[in-house]
Amino acid sequence: MLKDILIPSILLGGLGLVFGILLAYTSKKLSVKHDARIESIRAQLPGVNCGACGKSGCDGFAEALVKGEAKVGDCKVCGAEASLMICQILGVEISPQTQKVARVMCSGSNAISKKKFEYAGIEDCAAAAALFGGDQACSYGCLGLGSCVKACKFGAIVIKNGLAGVIESECTGCMQCISACPKNIIRMVPASSGVTVYCSSLDKGAVVRQNCEVGCIGCKKCSKVCPENAISFEGTLAVIDPVKCNNCGQCINECPTGAISSSLRFDF
Helix, strand or coil: CHHHHHHHHHHHHHHHHHHHHHHHHHHHHHCCCCCCHHHHHHHHCCCCCCCCCCCCHHHHHHHHHHHCCCCHHHCCCCCHHHHHHHHHHHCCCCCCCCCEEEEECCCCCCCCECECCCCCCCCCHHHHHCCCCCCECCCCCCCCCCHHHHHCCCCCEEEECCEEEECCCCCCCCCHHHHHCCCCCEEEEECCCCCEECCCCCCCHHHHHHHECCCCCCCCHHHHHCCCCCEEEECCEEEECCCCCCCCCHHHHHCCCCCEECCCCCCC
């Protein structure tokens, strides 16, 4: 009787020991080593999960950095101090970066630009643009319904008099507003760029004059006075090369419509 109980107990105990050893070996062999640098890097990231880096939030970006699948500069929100700390954690040299900010290339506020009809639909730029391109007479003008404001997680965009504007001191360069704008009139420029053509219209000068008081009419007076040859034209629209521009402001004084400015027509 004792023998009948003892033998099965020994067999079960032996099997348990064997399986325990196998499980211990397997878990050790197949375990994923955790890199402590991920938490250290994650602590330096802003934590807004804006997705501008192309990864699944800040956690995914931290992991990609450690794996060598991303660069520190891919995070558009990181400040210089945080970027330096991350580089030190990774043991790499930080590359110099030019800080960029978003600017709305339009000056057509409600008081200046003309409308082709009264829009009373959803307060969303994409929805308004789907209705005959929106209510603005200028097909390139800001619709001013705040889709960019909703997309910005940093409170860097406001709407005033029907026109969006960027508070550049708050802008992190995440570019979410660019994706949200159906008119594609928000551009990234170096923060040091002090002179900008606040217009996106590719219409001919006569059409621009009909639709907006401050649009670029393609007169080319600005390019003639620019000492650095920093102004070229995309059709009839003046475009300033921020690399060549020395912010002298001669083009601002020469522009007959005021489309070129060192600041927006209103303060934020």
